[in-house]
Amino acid sequence: MSSQDIPEENLPAEQDTEHGAVAVADEENPFADPGLPPHEHRIQDIDARAAKRSERTVALLFTVSMLATLGFIASYVTIPNDRSIYVFPIGHISAMNFALGLTLGVALFTIGAGAVHWARTLMSDVEVADERHPIEAAPEVKAKVLADFQAGAKESQLGRRSLIRNTMFGALAMVPLSGLFLLRDLGTLPGTKLRHTLWSQGKLLVNMNTNQPMRPSDIAVGSLTFAKPEGLEETNEDFQKQIAKAALMLVRLQPENIKDKRELSWSHEGIVAYSKICTHVGCPISLYEQQTHHVLCPCHQSTFDLSDGGRVIFGPAGHALPQLHIGVNADGYLEALGDFEEPVGPAFWERG
Ligand code: FES
Known part of the structure; x- marks a missing residue:
């Protein structure tokens, strides 16, 4: 046609x-x-x-x-x-x-x-380009605005009343200071408090549900298990504060499924241990997808790959989940081989 x-x-x-x-x-x-x-x-x-x-x-x-x-x-x-x-x-x-x-x-x-x-x-589908009009105002508009401004300044006697003018500028300059002082309410800097958790060399991994120390055989392939350091009980006065930093999640992976091979030396028989605290704003992570080894934070859907060093693969979290170095003691129980090597949870101003 x-x-x-x-x-x-x-x-x-x-x-x-x-x-x-x-x-x-x-x-x-x-x-x-x-x-x-x-x-x-x-x-x-x-x-x-x-x-x-x-x-x-x-x-x-x-x-x-x-x-x-x-x-x-x-x-x-x-x-x-x-x-x-x-x-x-x-x-x-x-x-x-x-x-x-x-x-x-x-x-x-x-x-x-x-x-x-x-x-x-049926409607026309012809593509057209519409040029933008210039952003700069026309000279006569600019002249009018300037004239209005000068007339306003003259009527307000700003130039003649220097005492009023100077004190007004002083007041305007000082008002924001009150806001600056309120920043103090954000609290003192955390110092090293966010850098250490209760995990240390030899600390047993205790199942969060059963309150019992765990053996490698307790962790089945495909399940997500939550753990806390031995000695941390709900009756402790600072339980909430400590568990908010030390909460741990464990999964058992087939070693051949581990993409980041550095994980292998930090794990035991394919059992990897990562901080349960989301690195976005600190929600507890709770959803595990067995096939992909992804864990999902329910707050804003950050997703981490546990088979790839806890890497962020989706969502607003800024960095990977910290991994805990684990092993087995002489009695066959899972234990920590130290603390996390980096602060757990969200970024903070001293994180570096
Ligand atoms: S706290 Fe986890 S995604 Fe926001």
Whole structure:
């Protein structure tokens, strides 16, 4: 079909150098504007029968909408208020509410669907470039603003009343100081408090649920186990403070599934131990996806890969989960081989 058969409004705009035109990159201009891609006609642009079909589809959708509206009115008038029907899987609900919701939903949906289909298939799809107007104000506007400002300054006698002017500037300059002093309420700097947890060489890993020291055989492949350091009991006065730093999660991986091989020397028989505290803003991580070895923080969906050094693979967390170096003592119980080597939890100003 020739371009004479195409409706005029569907013909592509001429490409010129001003509106998205193709420009050739050279040494002076290495990032030349590539221009718009060539215009592709839709089937409706070149086939009158396809256009007619689209027209009928749109009309059909609008007709269905009208029928649904009539159904809405009929439902309202004819269905008794107290009649109920069974709708799987919801159960028994008011028949009138169901009919009203259904008909109104269909009426609105088909209007939307008709409008979208109309726009996508029949309305003009010619791409145009709209140049922005200059941001700088016209000289006469600038002159007027300046004149207004000078008139205002004169009327307020700012230039003549130097005492008022200077004290006003002094007051404006000092007001923000009150805000600065309030910063003190953020508390004292944490110093080394955030750098150390209760984990240390030889500290046994105690199951958070059973309160019993753990053996490697207690940790099955595919399960997520939470642990705390031995001696930390809920009755301790500072339990919340300590567990917020020392909470640990353990998973057993097949050694061949461990991507970051540095993990192997820190783990025991494929059991890896990571801080349970999210490195975004410190929520406890709790969701483990067995197939991928990903753990998910429920607060803002940060996702960490436990088979790859606790690396962040999604979400706002800023750094990987710290790993705890673990081993087994002479009695066969899992133990820590030291503290975390970096602070657990979110970033803070002294983290470095
Ligand atoms: S605290 Fe974990 S993603 Fe925000």
